[in-house]
Amino acid sequence: MSRMEIYSPEGLRLDGRRWNELRRFESKINTHPNSSDGSSYVEQGNTKVICMVQGPMEPSSRSQADSTKATIEVNLSVASFSTFERKKRSKSEKRMVELKATLERTFEQSVMCHLYPRTLIQVDVTVLAQDGGLLASVTNAITLALIDAGIAMYDYVSCISVGLYDQTPLLDLNGLEEKDISTLTIGVIGKTEKLALLMLEDKIPLDNLESILGIAIAATHRLRDLMDDEVRKHGNVRASKLAKN
Protein backbone atom coordinates (compact mmCIF):
# COMPACT_ATOMS: atom_id res chain seq x y z
CA MET A 1 0.00 0.00 0.00
CA SER A 2 1.32 3.33 -0.94
CA ARG A 3 1.78 6.01 1.60
CA MET A 4 -1.54 7.47 2.72
CA GLU A 5 -2.32 11.05 1.98
CA ILE A 6 -2.65 13.30 4.97
CA TYR A 7 -5.07 15.55 3.14
CA SER A 8 -6.49 14.41 -0.20
CA PRO A 9 -7.20 16.81 -3.08
CA GLU A 10 -10.90 16.19 -2.42
CA GLY A 11 -10.45 17.70 1.02
CA LEU A 12 -10.61 14.55 3.11
CA ARG A 13 -8.18 13.41 5.79
CA LEU A 14 -6.93 9.95 6.71
CA ASP A 15 -10.02 9.16 8.79
CA GLY A 16 -12.45 10.80 6.37
CA ARG A 17 -12.86 14.06 8.22
CA ARG A 18 -12.72 17.48 6.61
CA TRP A 19 -10.11 20.02 7.65
CA ASN A 20 -12.34 21.76 10.18
CA GLU A 21 -13.98 18.71 11.63
CA LEU A 22 -13.53 17.65 15.26
CA ARG A 23 -13.42 14.06 16.33
CA ARG A 24 -16.22 12.63 18.44
CA PHE A 25 -16.05 14.39 21.79
CA GLU A 26 -17.65 12.69 24.73
CA SER A 27 -17.34 13.53 28.38
CA LYS A 28 -18.72 12.35 31.67
CA ILE A 29 -18.56 14.11 34.99
CA ASN A 30 -18.65 12.69 38.52
CA THR A 31 -17.58 9.23 37.42
CA HIS A 32 -15.94 8.30 40.73
CA PRO A 33 -18.13 9.94 43.39
CA ASN A 34 -16.84 7.86 46.30
CA SER A 35 -13.12 7.86 45.73
CA SER A 36 -12.55 11.50 44.85
CA ASP A 37 -13.87 15.01 45.33
CA GLY A 38 -14.23 15.50 41.61
CA SER A 39 -13.82 13.19 38.66
CA SER A 40 -14.32 13.11 34.93
CA TYR A 41 -13.82 10.97 31.85
CA VAL A 42 -13.08 12.42 28.43
CA GLU A 43 -12.95 10.78 25.02
CA GLN A 44 -11.69 12.74 22.06
CA GLY A 45 -11.77 10.28 19.20
CA ASN A 46 -9.71 7.37 20.39
CA THR A 47 -7.87 9.29 23.08
CA LYS A 48 -9.34 8.38 26.45
CA VAL A 49 -8.53 10.04 29.73
CA ILE A 50 -9.71 9.66 33.33
CA CYS A 51 -9.13 12.46 35.79
CA MET A 52 -9.65 12.57 39.54
CA VAL A 53 -9.29 15.59 41.79
CA GLN A 54 -8.70 15.46 45.54
CA GLY A 55 -8.98 18.60 47.52
CA PRO A 56 -8.57 21.34 48.40
CA MET A 57 -7.05 19.46 51.30
CA GLU A 58 -4.33 19.66 53.92
CA PRO A 59 -0.99 19.14 52.15
CA SER A 60 0.93 16.05 53.19
CA SER A 61 4.14 17.99 53.63
CA ARG A 62 4.66 21.49 54.95
CA SER A 63 6.70 22.46 51.92
CA GLN A 64 3.62 22.19 49.72
CA ALA A 65 1.68 24.72 51.78
CA ASP A 66 1.65 28.25 50.44
CA SER A 67 0.15 30.77 52.84
CA THR A 68 -1.27 32.90 50.03
CA LYS A 69 -2.73 30.38 47.61
CA ALA A 70 -3.49 26.74 46.89
CA THR A 71 -0.86 24.50 45.38
CA ILE A 72 -1.91 22.47 42.38
CA GLU A 73 -0.20 19.16 41.87
CA VAL A 74 -0.76 17.23 38.67
CA ASN A 75 0.19 13.56 38.46
CA LEU A 76 0.10 12.26 34.94
CA SER A 77 0.25 8.55 34.38
CA VAL A 78 0.08 6.94 30.98
CA ALA A 79 -1.07 3.35 30.90
CA SER A 80 1.37 0.96 29.28
CA PHE A 81 -1.46 -0.37 27.08
CA SER A 82 -2.39 3.07 25.78
CA THR A 83 -0.61 2.71 22.43
CA PHE A 84 -0.30 -0.06 19.84
CA GLU A 85 2.97 -1.32 21.18
CA ARG A 86 2.95 -2.07 24.86
CA LYS A 87 5.54 0.06 26.54
CA LYS A 88 6.28 0.88 30.12
CA ARG A 89 6.47 4.62 30.64
CA SER A 90 8.14 6.20 33.57
CA LYS A 91 6.88 9.38 35.17
CA SER A 92 10.33 10.91 35.08
CA GLU A 93 10.41 10.84 31.30
CA LYS A 94 11.33 14.30 30.07
CA ARG A 95 8.16 14.73 28.02
CA MET A 96 5.96 13.73 30.97
CA VAL A 97 7.69 16.15 33.32
CA GLU A 98 7.20 18.94 30.84
CA LEU A 99 3.51 18.13 30.32
CA LYS A 100 3.00 18.05 34.07
CA ALA A 101 4.63 21.45 34.51
CA THR A 102 2.60 22.91 31.63
CA LEU A 103 -0.66 21.68 33.13
CA GLU A 104 0.17 22.94 36.60
CA ARG A 105 1.00 26.38 35.27
CA THR A 106 -2.15 26.50 33.13
CA PHE A 107 -4.48 25.72 36.01
CA GLU A 108 -2.74 27.94 38.52
CA GLN A 109 -3.91 30.79 36.30
CA SER A 110 -7.52 29.75 35.77
CA VAL A 111 -8.34 28.29 39.20
CA MET A 112 -8.99 30.93 41.87
CA CYS A 113 -6.12 29.64 43.99
CA HIS A 114 -6.16 32.63 46.35
CA LEU A 115 -9.44 31.39 47.82
CA TYR A 116 -7.82 28.26 49.20
CA PRO A 117 -4.65 29.27 51.05
CA ARG A 118 -2.45 26.59 52.67
CA THR A 119 -4.17 23.78 50.78
CA LEU A 120 -3.28 21.29 48.11
CA ILE A 121 -5.35 20.42 45.07
CA GLN A 122 -4.19 17.08 43.81
CA VAL A 123 -5.06 16.15 40.25
CA ASP A 124 -4.50 12.58 39.13
CA VAL A 125 -4.78 11.90 35.43
CA THR A 126 -4.68 8.47 33.84
CA VAL A 127 -4.39 8.17 30.09
CA LEU A 128 -6.11 4.97 29.01
CA ALA A 129 -5.64 5.28 25.26
CA GLN A 130 -3.80 7.79 23.17
CA ASP A 131 -4.40 8.70 19.58
CA GLY A 132 -3.22 12.27 19.20
CA GLY A 133 -4.21 15.38 21.08
CA LEU A 134 -3.08 14.02 24.42
CA LEU A 135 -2.45 17.37 26.09
CA ALA A 136 -5.77 18.69 24.83
CA SER A 137 -7.81 15.79 26.21
CA VAL A 138 -5.97 15.86 29.52
CA THR A 139 -6.64 19.59 29.92
CA ASN A 140 -10.33 19.17 29.14
CA ALA A 141 -10.60 16.30 31.59
CA ILE A 142 -8.93 18.30 34.37
CA THR A 143 -11.27 21.24 33.75
CA LEU A 144 -14.32 19.03 34.14
CA ALA A 145 -12.99 17.28 37.23
CA LEU A 146 -12.17 20.61 38.91
CA ILE A 147 -15.68 21.86 38.23
CA ASP A 148 -17.10 18.63 39.65
CA ALA A 149 -15.02 19.13 42.79
CA GLY A 150 -16.68 22.52 43.29
CA ILE A 151 -13.39 24.39 42.99
CA ALA A 152 -13.80 28.01 41.95
CA MET A 153 -12.53 28.79 38.44
CA TYR A 154 -12.78 31.87 36.26
CA ASP A 155 -14.06 29.82 33.35
CA TYR A 156 -13.66 26.56 31.52
CA VAL A 157 -10.27 25.87 29.97
CA SER A 158 -10.99 24.11 26.71
CA CYS A 159 -8.12 22.80 24.70
CA ILE A 160 -7.58 21.56 21.15
CA SER A 161 -4.71 20.56 18.89
CA VAL A 162 -4.37 21.85 15.37
CA GLY A 163 -1.82 21.10 12.68
CA LEU A 164 -0.68 22.68 9.46
CA TYR A 165 -0.54 20.70 6.23
CA ASP A 166 0.86 22.79 3.40
CA GLN A 167 -1.39 25.87 3.69
CA THR A 168 -4.36 24.13 5.27
CA PRO A 169 -4.90 24.02 9.02
CA LEU A 170 -6.18 20.61 10.17
CA LEU A 171 -8.23 20.52 13.32
CA ASP A 172 -7.99 17.98 16.14
CA LEU A 173 -5.23 15.75 14.78
CA ASN A 174 -5.26 12.02 15.33
CA GLY A 175 -2.16 9.96 16.13
CA LEU A 176 -1.14 9.32 12.52
CA GLU A 177 -1.46 12.95 11.49
CA GLU A 178 0.33 14.12 14.60
CA LYS A 179 3.35 12.02 13.64
CA ASP A 180 3.68 13.63 10.22
CA ILE A 181 2.84 17.31 10.52
CA SER A 182 3.66 20.02 13.00
CA THR A 183 1.13 20.47 15.78
CA LEU A 184 0.05 23.37 17.91
CA THR A 185 -2.02 22.86 21.06
CA ILE A 186 -3.92 25.77 22.56
CA GLY A 187 -6.10 26.13 25.62
CA VAL A 188 -8.58 28.98 25.76
CA ILE A 189 -10.33 30.43 28.80
CA GLY A 190 -14.07 30.32 28.25
CA LYS A 191 -15.52 32.14 25.28
CA THR A 192 -12.75 34.70 25.17
CA GLU A 193 -9.65 34.73 23.01
CA LYS A 194 -7.35 34.56 26.00
CA LEU A 195 -4.90 31.69 25.82
CA ALA A 196 -4.14 29.79 29.00
CA LEU A 197 -1.91 27.32 27.24
CA LEU A 198 0.06 27.21 24.02
CA MET A 199 2.30 24.33 23.13
CA LEU A 200 4.24 24.00 19.92
CA GLU A 201 6.86 21.29 19.78
CA ASP A 202 7.99 21.94 16.19
CA LYS A 203 7.86 24.75 13.65
CA ILE A 204 4.97 26.57 11.99
CA PRO A 205 5.45 29.45 9.52
CA LEU A 206 4.53 32.72 11.18
CA ASP A 207 2.21 33.90 8.40
CA ASN A 208 0.02 30.82 8.84
CA LEU A 209 -0.25 31.22 12.56
CA GLU A 210 -3.20 33.58 12.51
CA SER A 211 -5.49 31.33 10.50
CA ILE A 212 -4.50 28.36 12.66
CA LEU A 213 -5.24 30.22 15.87
CA GLY A 214 -8.55 31.44 14.43
CA ILE A 215 -9.87 27.97 13.70
CA ALA A 216 -8.44 26.57 16.93
CA ILE A 217 -10.15 29.22 19.05
CA ALA A 218 -13.44 28.58 17.29
CA ALA A 219 -13.00 24.87 18.04
CA THR A 220 -12.28 25.46 21.72
CA HIS A 221 -15.44 27.53 21.99
CA ARG A 222 -17.35 24.60 20.53
CA LEU A 223 -15.70 22.25 23.00
CA ARG A 224 -16.60 24.55 25.86
CA ASP A 225 -20.25 24.32 24.85
CA LEU A 226 -20.06 20.54 24.70
CA MET A 227 -18.48 20.36 28.17
CA ASP A 228 -20.94 22.91 29.50
CA ASP A 229 -23.86 20.78 28.23
CA GLU A 230 -22.49 17.80 30.13
CA VAL A 231 -22.02 19.78 33.35
CA ARG A 232 -25.53 21.22 33.11
CA LYS A 233 -27.06 17.85 32.36
CA HIS A 234 -25.38 16.36 35.39
CA GLY A 235 -26.17 19.37 37.56
CA ASN A 236 -29.84 19.37 36.71
CA VAL A 237 -30.12 15.65 37.42
CA ARG A 238 -28.57 16.23 40.84
CA ALA A 239 -30.71 19.29 41.51
CA SER A 240 -33.92 17.43 40.71
CA LYS A 241 -32.79 14.52 42.89
CA LEU A 242 -32.18 16.85 45.80
CA ALA A 243 -35.51 18.57 45.26
CA LYS A 244 -37.25 15.21 45.54
CA ASN A 245 -35.82 14.53 48.99
Next chain:
Amino acid sequence: MDVTEVINITKPSRSRGYEDEDDDSDIEMLGNNHNDGEFTNNNSSIVTPGELITEDPIWMKGHGTYFIEDKTYSSVAGNVSRVNRLLSVIPIRGRYQPETGDHIVGRITEVGNKRWKVDIGAKQDAVLMLGSVNLPGGILRRKSETDELQMRNFLKEGDLLNAEVQTIFNNGIASLHTRSLKYGKLRNGMFLKVPSSLIIKSKNHAFDLPGNISCVLGVNGYIWLYKTNLNNQNNNTTNINIHNNGASPAITRLEEESSWEIYSDKNDSNITNAIRSNITRYYNIIKALSFCELGITEPRIIMGYESSLSYMNVGSLIDKDSMETICQEIINNEKMRG
Protein backbone atom coordinates in the same frame (compact mmCIF):
# COMPACT_ATOMS: atom_id res chain seq x y z
CA MET B 1 -11.85 29.53 3.83
CA ASP B 2 -14.18 30.42 6.67
CA VAL B 3 -12.10 30.37 9.80
CA THR B 4 -14.92 30.29 12.33
CA GLU B 5 -16.74 27.25 11.02
CA VAL B 6 -16.17 24.09 13.05
CA ILE B 7 -17.87 20.80 12.41
CA ASN B 8 -18.36 18.37 15.23
CA ILE B 9 -20.20 15.13 15.57
CA THR B 10 -22.04 13.98 18.66
CA LYS B 11 -23.57 10.74 19.69
CA PRO B 12 -27.17 10.30 18.58
CA SER B 13 -29.57 11.17 21.39
CA ARG B 14 -29.78 8.78 24.33
CA SER B 15 -33.46 7.92 23.77
CA ARG B 16 -32.55 4.83 21.76
CA GLY B 17 -30.55 3.54 24.69
CA TYR B 18 -31.93 0.49 26.38
CA GLU B 19 -35.48 0.02 25.17
CA ASP B 20 -34.74 -0.83 21.58
CA GLU B 21 -37.75 -3.08 21.22
CA ASP B 22 -40.25 -0.35 21.95
CA ASP B 23 -41.96 1.10 18.91
CA ASP B 24 -41.03 4.52 17.68
CA SER B 25 -43.95 6.43 19.14
CA ASP B 26 -42.94 5.40 22.62
CA ILE B 27 -39.42 6.64 22.12
CA GLU B 28 -40.70 9.95 20.88
CA MET B 29 -42.89 10.21 23.94
CA LEU B 30 -39.91 9.61 26.16
CA GLY B 31 -38.00 12.32 24.35
CA ASN B 32 -40.88 14.74 24.77
CA ASN B 33 -41.21 14.05 28.46
CA HIS B 34 -37.54 14.62 28.90
CA ASN B 35 -37.76 17.97 27.18
CA ASP B 36 -40.71 18.99 29.32
CA GLY B 37 -38.73 18.15 32.41
CA GLU B 38 -35.85 20.27 31.26
CA PHE B 39 -38.13 23.13 30.53
CA THR B 40 -39.74 23.16 33.94
CA ASN B 41 -36.31 22.91 35.48
CA ASN B 42 -35.21 26.00 33.65
CA ASN B 43 -36.11 28.60 36.24
CA SER B 44 -34.22 26.71 38.95
CA SER B 45 -31.50 25.69 36.52
CA ILE B 46 -27.89 25.65 37.61
CA VAL B 47 -25.13 28.04 36.58
CA THR B 48 -21.66 26.96 35.45
CA PRO B 49 -18.24 28.64 35.76
CA GLY B 50 -17.87 31.73 33.63
CA GLU B 51 -21.61 32.26 33.26
CA LEU B 52 -22.88 35.81 33.56
CA ILE B 53 -25.29 36.01 36.49
CA THR B 54 -26.15 39.68 36.48
CA GLU B 55 -24.95 42.98 35.07
CA ASP B 56 -26.62 44.91 37.86
CA PRO B 57 -23.93 46.39 40.13
CA ILE B 58 -26.41 46.58 43.03
CA TRP B 59 -25.71 42.99 44.12
CA MET B 60 -23.03 42.17 46.65
CA LYS B 61 -20.71 39.41 45.54
CA GLY B 62 -20.71 36.33 47.77
CA HIS B 63 -18.98 32.97 47.57
CA GLY B 64 -18.83 31.25 44.21
CA THR B 65 -18.86 34.48 42.22
CA TYR B 66 -16.40 36.97 40.78
CA PHE B 67 -16.86 40.24 39.03
CA ILE B 68 -15.24 42.10 36.21
CA GLU B 69 -16.38 45.66 35.53
CA ASP B 70 -19.53 45.37 37.67
CA LYS B 71 -20.65 42.23 35.92
CA THR B 72 -21.03 39.26 38.23
CA TYR B 73 -20.02 35.85 36.95
CA SER B 74 -20.29 32.42 38.53
CA SER B 75 -17.08 30.62 39.43
CA VAL B 76 -18.53 27.22 40.32
CA ALA B 77 -21.27 24.94 39.02
CA GLY B 78 -24.24 25.21 41.35
CA ASN B 79 -27.41 26.98 42.33
CA VAL B 80 -27.69 30.73 42.71
CA SER B 81 -28.77 31.89 46.14
CA ARG B 82 -29.98 35.41 46.76
CA VAL B 83 -30.17 36.61 50.35
CA ASN B 84 -31.23 40.26 50.51
CA ARG B 85 -28.55 41.92 48.38
CA LEU B 86 -26.01 39.12 48.68
CA LEU B 87 -25.55 36.99 45.61
CA SER B 88 -23.73 33.70 45.94
CA VAL B 89 -23.50 30.37 44.14
CA ILE B 90 -23.66 27.18 46.19
CA PRO B 91 -21.67 24.44 44.48
CA ILE B 92 -23.39 21.11 43.82
CA ARG B 93 -20.50 19.23 45.32
CA GLY B 94 -17.76 20.39 47.59
CA ARG B 95 -15.95 19.70 50.79
CA TYR B 96 -17.46 20.14 54.22
CA GLN B 97 -17.49 23.73 55.43
CA PRO B 98 -17.24 23.85 59.23
CA GLU B 99 -19.60 26.11 61.17
CA THR B 100 -19.56 26.99 64.85
CA GLY B 101 -21.59 24.52 66.88
CA ASP B 102 -21.35 21.61 64.45
CA HIS B 103 -21.07 18.22 66.10
CA ILE B 104 -18.39 16.41 64.13
CA VAL B 105 -16.32 13.26 64.08
CA GLY B 106 -12.64 13.59 63.28
CA ARG B 107 -9.36 11.77 63.20
CA ILE B 108 -6.12 12.99 64.76
CA THR B 109 -3.47 13.53 62.10
CA GLU B 110 -0.75 15.28 64.02
CA VAL B 111 0.28 15.98 67.60
CA GLY B 112 1.84 19.39 67.86
CA ASN B 113 2.73 22.11 70.31
CA LYS B 114 -0.18 22.22 72.81
CA ARG B 115 -2.53 21.21 70.04
CA TRP B 116 -3.74 18.34 67.94
CA LYS B 117 -4.47 18.54 64.24
CA VAL B 118 -7.73 16.81 63.35
CA ASP B 119 -8.89 15.68 59.93
CA ILE B 120 -12.57 16.60 59.68
CA GLY B 121 -12.95 16.30 55.92
CA ALA B 122 -12.76 20.05 55.41
CA LYS B 123 -10.34 22.00 53.23
CA GLN B 124 -7.90 22.31 56.10
CA ASP B 125 -7.35 20.24 59.22
CA ALA B 126 -9.00 21.55 62.38
CA VAL B 127 -7.07 22.22 65.59
CA LEU B 128 -7.94 20.90 69.01
CA MET B 129 -6.12 22.86 71.70
CA LEU B 130 -4.87 21.09 74.80
CA GLY B 131 -6.88 23.65 76.76
CA SER B 132 -10.15 22.62 75.17
CA VAL B 133 -10.21 18.97 76.17
CA ASN B 134 -11.19 17.32 79.44
CA LEU B 135 -8.17 15.84 81.12
CA PRO B 136 -8.23 13.11 83.75
CA GLY B 137 -8.76 14.64 87.14
CA GLY B 138 -11.78 16.78 86.84
CA ILE B 139 -12.95 20.07 85.55
CA LEU B 140 -10.94 22.47 87.66
CA ARG B 141 -7.64 20.83 86.87
CA ARG B 142 -4.93 23.12 85.50
CA LYS B 143 -2.98 22.11 82.45
CA SER B 144 0.66 21.69 83.33
CA GLU B 145 3.82 21.10 81.42
CA THR B 146 3.61 17.38 82.11
CA ASP B 147 0.31 17.35 80.30
CA GLU B 148 2.01 18.90 77.29
CA LEU B 149 4.62 16.18 77.36
CA GLN B 150 2.14 13.35 77.58
CA MET B 151 -0.33 14.59 74.98
CA ARG B 152 0.18 11.36 73.04
CA ASN B 153 -1.18 9.43 76.02
CA PHE B 154 -4.50 11.21 75.64
CA LEU B 155 -4.88 11.28 71.89
CA LYS B 156 -2.43 10.08 69.30
CA GLU B 157 -2.29 10.00 65.52
CA GLY B 158 -5.11 7.93 64.05
CA ASP B 159 -7.43 8.21 67.06
CA LEU B 160 -11.03 9.05 66.30
CA LEU B 161 -12.94 11.53 68.39
CA ASN B 162 -16.18 13.44 68.33
CA ALA B 163 -16.11 17.12 69.11
CA GLU B 164 -17.87 20.39 68.58
CA VAL B 165 -16.64 23.24 66.41
CA GLN B 166 -15.84 26.07 68.82
CA THR B 167 -14.83 28.83 66.43
CA ILE B 168 -13.61 29.38 62.93
CA PHE B 169 -10.42 31.43 62.69
CA ASN B 170 -10.10 34.14 60.05
CA ASN B 171 -7.98 31.87 57.90
CA GLY B 172 -10.77 29.28 57.73
CA ILE B 173 -9.26 26.78 60.15
CA ALA B 174 -11.77 25.37 62.62
CA SER B 175 -11.03 25.11 66.33
CA LEU B 176 -12.67 22.22 68.19
CA HIS B 177 -13.47 21.47 71.79
CA THR B 178 -14.45 18.30 73.67
CA ARG B 179 -15.43 19.93 76.96
CA SER B 180 -18.47 17.81 77.57
CA LEU B 181 -18.89 14.14 78.31
CA LYS B 182 -20.72 13.50 75.09
CA TYR B 183 -17.53 14.40 73.25
CA GLY B 184 -14.20 12.64 73.37
CA LYS B 185 -12.44 9.58 72.10
CA LEU B 186 -14.45 6.97 70.21
CA ARG B 187 -14.31 3.26 70.95
CA ASN B 188 -16.27 0.01 70.49
CA GLY B 189 -17.41 0.63 66.98
CA MET B 190 -16.94 1.26 63.33
CA PHE B 191 -16.21 4.34 61.24
CA LEU B 192 -18.10 5.28 58.10
CA LYS B 193 -17.81 8.18 55.72
CA VAL B 194 -20.56 9.66 53.56
CA PRO B 195 -20.78 12.92 51.59
CA SER B 196 -21.30 15.73 54.11
CA SER B 197 -24.11 17.20 52.00
CA LEU B 198 -26.27 14.21 52.94
CA ILE B 199 -26.19 14.94 56.67
CA ILE B 200 -29.14 17.07 57.68
CA LYS B 201 -28.38 19.30 60.63
CA SER B 202 -30.61 18.65 63.60
CA LYS B 203 -30.76 19.22 67.33
CA ASN B 204 -29.21 15.91 68.16
CA HIS B 205 -26.40 14.23 66.30
CA ALA B 206 -25.70 11.46 68.82
CA PHE B 207 -28.46 8.99 69.50
CA ASP B 208 -29.22 5.41 70.51
CA LEU B 209 -30.69 3.06 67.95
CA PRO B 210 -32.67 -0.16 68.37
CA GLY B 211 -30.45 -3.22 68.77
CA ASN B 212 -28.09 -1.81 71.40
CA ILE B 213 -26.27 0.41 68.94
CA SER B 214 -25.50 4.10 69.26
CA CYS B 215 -24.51 6.44 66.52
CA VAL B 216 -22.66 9.72 66.19
CA LEU B 217 -23.75 11.36 62.97
CA GLY B 218 -21.02 13.92 62.37
CA VAL B 219 -22.19 16.96 60.41
CA ASN B 220 -19.02 16.57 58.35
CA GLY B 221 -20.22 13.24 56.97
CA TYR B 222 -18.05 11.14 59.27
CA ILE B 223 -20.16 8.65 61.18
CA TRP B 224 -19.35 6.46 64.17
CA LEU B 225 -21.48 3.40 64.97
CA TYR B 226 -20.79 1.76 68.31
CA LYS B 227 -22.12 -0.44 71.06
CA THR B 228 -24.43 1.45 73.41
CA ASN B 229 -22.70 2.00 76.71
CA LEU B 230 -25.13 0.52 79.22
CA ASN B 231 -23.31 1.85 82.31
CA ASN B 232 -23.55 5.28 80.94
CA GLN B 233 -27.24 5.00 80.44
CA ASN B 234 -27.90 3.72 83.95
CA ASN B 235 -25.85 6.50 85.40
CA ASN B 236 -27.72 8.97 83.32
CA THR B 237 -31.09 7.80 84.54
CA THR B 238 -30.07 7.69 88.18
CA ASN B 239 -28.57 11.11 87.91
CA ILE B 240 -31.66 12.48 86.35
CA ASN B 241 -33.70 10.87 89.11
CA ILE B 242 -31.63 12.55 91.75
CA HIS B 243 -31.53 15.96 90.15
CA ASN B 244 -34.99 15.89 88.72
CA ASN B 245 -34.92 19.63 88.28
CA GLY B 246 -33.23 18.84 84.98
CA ALA B 247 -29.60 19.58 85.77
CA SER B 248 -27.44 18.29 82.97
CA PRO B 249 -25.88 14.97 83.85
CA ALA B 250 -22.85 15.96 81.84
CA ILE B 251 -21.58 18.31 84.53
CA THR B 252 -22.50 16.30 87.62
CA ARG B 253 -20.71 13.22 86.39
CA LEU B 254 -17.71 15.05 85.07
CA GLU B 255 -15.46 14.56 88.05
CA GLU B 256 -16.10 10.88 88.55
CA GLU B 257 -15.89 10.04 84.85
CA SER B 258 -12.92 12.16 83.94
CA SER B 259 -10.52 9.43 84.71
CA TRP B 260 -7.96 7.94 82.45
CA GLU B 261 -10.67 5.66 81.21
CA ILE B 262 -12.04 8.23 78.80
CA TYR B 263 -8.75 8.08 76.91
CA SER B 264 -8.34 4.31 77.06
CA ASP B 265 -7.52 2.49 73.83
CA LYS B 266 -9.16 -0.78 74.89
CA ASN B 267 -12.50 -1.84 73.52
CA ASP B 268 -15.03 -3.40 75.85
CA SER B 269 -14.43 -7.12 76.27
CA ASN B 270 -18.07 -8.08 75.87
CA ILE B 271 -18.89 -7.07 72.33
CA THR B 272 -20.96 -10.00 71.15
CA ASN B 273 -21.34 -11.25 67.62
CA ALA B 274 -24.94 -10.04 67.60
CA ILE B 275 -23.77 -6.49 68.31
CA ARG B 276 -21.09 -6.72 65.68
CA SER B 277 -23.60 -7.82 63.10
CA ASN B 278 -25.98 -5.05 64.16
CA ILE B 279 -23.25 -2.49 63.68
CA THR B 280 -22.61 -3.76 60.16
CA ARG B 281 -26.34 -3.77 59.49
CA TYR B 282 -26.53 -0.08 60.35
CA TYR B 283 -23.35 0.50 58.36
CA ASN B 284 -24.97 -1.01 55.28
CA ILE B 285 -28.21 0.91 55.81
CA ILE B 286 -26.37 4.21 55.92
CA LYS B 287 -24.40 3.14 52.84
CA ALA B 288 -27.72 2.44 51.11
CA LEU B 289 -29.09 5.86 52.07
CA SER B 290 -25.97 7.49 50.70
CA PHE B 291 -26.13 5.37 47.54
CA CYS B 292 -29.66 6.62 46.86
CA GLU B 293 -28.62 10.14 47.89
CA LEU B 294 -31.27 10.37 50.60
CA GLY B 295 -30.60 12.72 53.47
CA ILE B 296 -29.46 10.79 56.52
CA THR B 297 -31.51 11.33 59.67
CA GLU B 298 -32.23 9.35 62.82
CA PRO B 299 -35.80 8.33 61.87
CA ARG B 300 -34.64 7.23 58.43
CA ILE B 301 -31.89 5.05 59.88
CA ILE B 302 -34.39 3.43 62.23
CA MET B 303 -36.90 2.89 59.44
CA GLY B 304 -34.13 1.39 57.35
CA TYR B 305 -33.21 -0.90 60.20
CA GLU B 306 -36.81 -2.08 60.54
CA SER B 307 -37.19 -2.81 56.86
CA SER B 308 -33.76 -4.44 56.70
CA LEU B 309 -34.75 -7.04 59.28
CA SER B 310 -36.30 -9.11 56.49
CA TYR B 311 -32.76 -9.70 55.21
CA MET B 312 -31.20 -12.35 57.39
CA ASN B 313 -27.78 -12.00 55.84
CA VAL B 314 -26.35 -8.58 56.67
CA GLY B 315 -23.89 -8.83 53.79
CA SER B 316 -26.66 -9.05 51.23
CA LEU B 317 -27.78 -5.53 52.18
CA ILE B 318 -25.15 -3.92 50.02
CA ASP B 319 -26.48 -5.45 46.82
CA LYS B 320 -27.74 -2.76 44.53
CA ASP B 321 -31.25 -4.21 44.51
CA SER B 322 -31.62 -4.44 48.26
CA MET B 323 -30.23 -0.92 48.74
CA GLU B 324 -32.83 0.43 46.35
CA THR B 325 -35.65 -1.60 47.95
CA ILE B 326 -34.77 -0.34 51.40
CA CYS B 327 -34.66 3.27 50.29
CA GLN B 328 -37.96 2.87 48.46
CA GLU B 329 -39.50 1.44 51.62
CA ILE B 330 -38.18 4.37 53.65
CA ILE B 331 -39.67 6.85 51.20
CA ASN B 332 -43.02 5.03 51.19
CA ASN B 333 -42.98 4.91 54.97
CA GLU B 334 -42.41 8.65 55.18
CA LYS B 335 -45.21 9.33 52.74
CA MET B 336 -47.60 7.26 54.84
CA ARG B 337 -46.70 9.09 57.99
CA GLY B 338 -46.93 12.36 56.13
